[in-house]
Amino acid sequence: xxxxxxxxxxxxxxxLPLYYRLGHRGQNVMLVVAxxxxxxxxxxxxxxxxxFTTLFDFACALKIDAASQPGxxxxxxxxxxxxxxxxxxxxxxxxxFASSLQTALAAFGLHPDFPTLHVILPLGISFYxxxxxxxxxxxxxKELKPTRHPLDFMLYVAYFPHLVAGPIVRASFLLPQCQRxxxxxxxxxxxxxxxxxxxxxxxxxxxxxLGQIVDWSFGRPLPPFNDLNAWIVIYxxxxxxxxxxxxxxxxxxxxxxxxxxxxxxxFRAPYLVTNPAAFWRNWHISLSTWLRDYLYIPLGGxxxxxxxxxxxLMITMLLGGLWHGAGFAFILWGFYHGxxxxxxxxxxxxxxxxxQTGSEGTASALARLKQLALIALFFQITCVGWxxxxxxxxxxxxxxxxVVKFYLHAMINVRGTGHLSGFLLxxxxxxxxxxxxQWKNDRMNAFSQWTASSKGAAVSAALAAITLLGVFExxxxxxxxx
Amino acid sequence: MKRKRLLFGLAVFPLAAWALLVLPGKPVASxxxxxxxxxxxxxxxxxxxxxxxFIQMRLQDLALLASAAGLITLACLLAGSWLRGRxxxxxxxxxxxxxxxxxxxxxxxxxxxxxxxxxxxxTGEDNTHNYTQYQIKRGLMSEIAAxxxxxxxxxxxxxxxxxxxxxxxxxxxxxxxxxLHFPGSRAFDMLLSLEDLPRVPIDCVVAYLSExxxxxxxxxxxxxxxxxxxxxxxxxxxxxxxxDAGRSFWYGLLGDVVPLFRLREPVIARLFGFRILxxxxxxxxxxxxxxxxxxxxxxAAGYRLGPDSDFQKKAFALFARKCxxxxxxxxxxxxxxxxxLGRALDPALRPDMIAYLHELASRDSNIVLLEESxxxxxxxxxxxxxxxxxxxxQVRFTEYMENVLQKLLLAPPAGN
Numbered sequence: 001x002x003x004x005x006x007x008x009x010x011x012x013x014x015x016l017p018l019y020y021r022l023g024h025r026g027q028n029v030m031l032v033v034a035x036x037x038x039x040x041x042x043x044x045x046x047x048x049x050x051x052f053t054t055l056f057d058f059a060c061a062l063k064i065d066a067a068s069q070p071g072x073x074x075x076x077x078x079x080x081x082x083x084x085x086x087x088x089x090x091x092x093x094x095x096x097f098a099s100s101l102q103t104a105l106a107a108f109g110l111h112p113d114f115p116t117l118h119v120i121l122p123l124g125i126s127f128y129x130x131x132x133x134x135x136x137x138x139x140x141x142k143e144l145k146p147t148r149h150p151l152d153f154m155l156y157v158a159y160f161p162h163l164v165a166g167p168i169v170r171a172s173f174l175l176p177q178c179q180r181x182x183x184x185x186x187x188x189x190x191x192x193x194x195x196x197x198x199x200x201x202x203x204x205x206x207x208x209x210l211g212q213i214v215d216w217s218f219g220r221p222l223p224p225f226n227d228l229n230a231w232i233v234i235y236x237x238x239x240x241x242x243x244x245x246x247x248x249x250x251x252x253x254x255x256x257x258x259x260x261x262x263x264x265x266x267f268r269a270p271y272l273v274t275n276p277a278a279f280w281r282n283w284h285i286s287l288s289t290w291l292r293d294y295l296y297i298p299l300g301g302x303x304x305x306x307x308x309x310x311x312x313l314m315i316t317m318l319l320g321g322l323w324h325g326a327g328f329a330f331i332l333w334g335f336y337h338g339x340x341x342x343x344x345x346x347x348x349x350x351x352x353x354x355x356q357t358g359s360e361g362t363a364s365a366l367a368r369l370k371q372l373a374l375i376a377l378f379f380q381i382t383c384v385g386w387x388x389x390x391x392x393x394x395x396x397x398x399x400x401x402x403v404v405k406f407y408l409h410a411m412i413n414v415r416g417t418g419h420l421s422g423f424l425l426x427x428x429x430x431x432x433x434x435x436x437x438q439w440k441n442d443r444m445n446a447f448s449q450w451t452a453s454s455k456g457a458a459v460s461a462a463l464a465a466i467t468l469l470g471v472f473e474x475x476x477x478x479x480x481x482x
Numbered sequence: 483m484k485r486k487r488l489l490f491g492l493a494v495f496p497l498a499a500w501a502l503l504v505l506p507g508k509p510v511a512s513x514x515x516x517x518x519x520x521x522x523x524x525x526x527x528x529x530x531x532x533x534x535x536f537i538q539m540r541l542q543d544l545a546l547l548a549s550a551a552g553l554i555t556l557a558c559l560l561a562g563s564w565l566r567g568r569x570x571x572x573x574x575x576x577x578x579x580x581x582x583x584x585x586x587x588x589x590x591x592x593x594x595x596x597x598x599x600x601x602x603x604x605t606g607e608d609n610t611h612n613y614t615q616y617q618i619k620r621g622l623m624s625e626i627a628a629x630x631x632x633x634x635x636x637x638x639x640x641x642x643x644x645x646x647x648x649x650x651x652x653x654x655x656x657x658x659x660x661x662l663h664f665p666g667s668r669a670f671d672m673l674l675s676l677e678d679l680p681r682v683p684i685d686c687v688v689a690y691l692s693e694x695x696x697x698x699x700x701x702x703x704x705x706x707x708x709x710x711x712x713x714x715x716x717x718x719x720x721x722x723x724x725x726d727a728g729r730s731f732w733y734g735l736l737g738d739v740v741p742l743f744r745l746r747e748p749v750i751a752r753l754f755g756f757r758i759l760x761x762x763x764x765x766x767x768x769x770x771x772x773x774x775x776x777x778x779x780x781x782a783a784g785y786r787l788g789p790d791s792d793f794q795k796k797a798f799a800l801f802a803r804k805c806x807x808x809x810x811x812x813x814x815x816x817x818x819x820x821x822x823l824g825r826a827l828d829p830a831l832r833p834d835m836i837a838y839l840h841e842l843a844s845r846d847s848n849i850v851l852l853e854e855s856x857x858x859x860x861x862x863x864x865x866x867x868x869x870x871x872x873x874x875x876q877v878r879f880t881e882y883m884e885n886v887l888q889k890l891l892l893a894p895p896a897g898n
Contacts, residue, residue: 186570186572186573187572190572190573190575209750209754209758212758212761212762213758213761215761215765216761216762216764216765219765220765220768422755422757422758423755423757423758425753425754425755426753426754426755426758429753429754448572450575452566452574452575452578453575453578455575455578455579456562456575456576456577456578456579456581456582457578457582459575459576459578459579459583460578460579460580460582460583460586463579463583464583464586464742467740467742467743467746468742468743468745468746468749468750469746469749469750469753470746472733
């Protein structure tokens with residue numbers, strides 16, 4: 001079930017009135033059932049996997065908490081991590097690693113025949129395994145007391161607004177909300193409704209409309225262009241993926257708010273920053289903080305020397321790339337961001353400006369101009385990364401490297417605008433709208449503080465934009481595949 | 483006081499608009515037409531003949547749009563205040579939003595009845611959405627000075643076979659032809675578009691028919707623009723319950739309630755360029771085989787006898803009846819597809835279509851059925867693709883149609 005489908009609206013029309021009528025325990029039972037229906041609508045067979053992961057981690061956390069010896073605690077944590085990684089490994093990475101190993105061994109004249117698993121990737125598997133795993137790690141670190149109620153934990157993992165595409169909410173943040181009665185406040189309902197509407201604008205107006213250009217360009221034999229058009233297509237993808245994922249996160253947060261929950265903010269203004277560190281503080285925040293807390297810092301973070309920090313950054317980003325998908329292009333994307341972060345860190349240390357965040361307001365007009373130029377420049381750098389990312393989403397059987405090479409070549413050899421130049425207008429207008437949402441991000445998140453007439457104008461404009469410009473073909477969210 | 487002045491201003495605004503734009507309309511139009519007439523005629527591409535009348539009517543459209551904008555704003559302000567008083571303080575914005583959105587839709591509904599609005603969405607013959615072109619031509623029908631009018635209805639095949647410019651250049655003084663085809667139309671769409679035509683006297687409705695009207699399913703692009711709730715009765719009378727009319731049908735009904743929704747494709751074409759709407763089709767086309775025979779085989783798989791064809795036939799019979807009721811002679815060309823596709827179709831289809839049309843024509847004297855044998859012969863080489871003939875054959879067919887229409891002009895009017 002996707003948020004932008006008729007069946008989801010019907011689902012919501014049943015779930016919400018029921019939710020408002022029930023007491024706290026009843027609400028939790030109903031939400032767990034509703035969340036499983038939401039997930040099972042896509043393929044009920046994978047519900048078993050979701051329930052297994054949930055219950056196993058629930059049990060592991062209890063065992064960790066009950067164990068007094070550090071060795072036993074560690075063993076139960078290892079069991080949790082191994083089980084989650086096994087699930088991910090089988091369903092997401094096995095075929096990729098088997099075929100990669102086969103290719104590598106072939107170079108040495110060895111031709112082993114690894115079996116191929118014919119399994120489809122369960123929806124949102126990377127999200128819920130990370131979510132569930134972070135719980136056992138937090139319990140192990142004694143940062144969180146485990147819950148004794150399996151239902152609360154099931155709700156924490158499966159809560160339908162965040163289940164398939166995040167945000168990856170920490171147990172310490174969401175679990176207490178599952179455990180205590182929730183208070184539904186008018187101000188939060190108001191903010192939630194606006195977030196839902198804004199999320200739909202981002203998804204069906206910006207992402208899905210630009211997606212038509214991107215899919216057209218990537219879904220055909222390589223076109224004969226060597227000019228600005230490659231950039232236009234990549235810009236289209238940059239705004240598409242922002243609209244798609246930030247839109248999903250907004251809808252998820254909005255839905256949670258109208259039910260009295262709070263989910264973490266996942267996006268701020270990622271295209272209005274001047275460096276990679278700031279980008280990751282604004283883009284998919286729940287994943288970047290997860291990687292920071294559960295991977296980068298345990299690896300040593302920046303506590304060792306410079307080289308150790310660069311190594312940790314590279315490992316974290318490579319695994320971050322791999323988290324998105326089992327493919328060469330996603331690893332390349334992670335590697336690219338690892339290099340960017342390392343270079344930025346090196347530059348900061350070298351120039352003595354390590355603490356500059358890149359998004360603070362500056363006083364003089366010249367400094368502002370410089371900042372704008374840096375934002376524009378860093379956006380181009382981000383877009384090169386998006387090329388790798390988009391290539392990672394090519395259908396099975398389509399070789400990713402020739403596509404990356406072709407687009408990179410076209411993006412470097414800028415000449416004219418050629419026959420695709422007609423797309424400049426939609427990319428410019430919808431990209432402008434995406435930038436506007438980022439520029440006014442704080443204001444967009446404080447809807448309840450607007451004047452009644454501003455609210456009225458904004459809501460009717462959003463409704464008109466969805467009605468007039470939206471794509472209603474129930475396009476999947478890009479991040480569902482992760 | 484300020485609010486009262488605003489409300490008063492909005493109330494008298496329509497009067498001012500009519501006084502400024504409509505009363506002096508004729509002299510203003512004649513001045514503008516002497517300066518811009520030639521350019522306008524060129525841009526109009528045969529859609530109208532008198533630039534002065536065209537300008538005068540557009541000034542009326544402008545007055546109507548301005549009045550509608552003023553009155554709707556006034557209504558929104560009043561309805562907003564009334565609704566706000568009945569809602570909790572925190573949710574008063576919901577009243578504002580609702581009223582504004584309804585106001586926008588009301589304005590869209592009114593605006594879509596004016597040619598001026600559609601002219602604003604026009605960006606050239608090849609770069610404008612079909613519905614925009616259709617609405618402009620439809621709107622201009624009531625401004626035609628010719629004594630009699632004909633309408634070309636149907637799919638892109640009608641458009642490819644008959645050149646309305648050529649027809650109007652030769653017959654225009656006696657009989658003006660408006661070409662109101664809609665790509666992908668089927669028999670049911672023709673019924674819907676006939677209902678959509680303005681209530682002006684139409685002497686003749688011409689359609690070039692082929693198997694695609696009856697046997698290629700029940701869903702079509704046209705329903706999205708022409709389906710209305712008032713047409714539901716006819717849809718079910720034709721057996722609509724037994725067919726899958728597809729997403730377009732439901733979009734049509736939604737567009738009937740939310741007029742902005744009906745305008746989405748024309749607006750997107752204007753805002754982002756027409757091409758963006760066809761990208762999915764372009765991708766599909768790229769996957770098609772270069773071999774026409776292979777493509778014909780794939781296309782032919784979608785043609786079949788069954789509940790869909792029964793539905794289309796019933797709809798077409800109803801269409802023929804409505805033409806008679808409007809006193810419009812119905813000229814049906816018993817046409818064909820590219821013989822490559824024709825051969826790939828189920829051999830039972832063509833005899834079934836011909837028998838159906840004969841039976842229909844035998845029951846209704848208002849129908850002029852032009853038999854396959856009477857029509858100019860069209861061979862494989864005359865086609866650009868599986869359905870559309872090339873320009874030379876278009877001219878040949880148009881000349882043939884000119885003769886047919888000339889004979890009809892001498893005949894007594896329909897319905898007698």
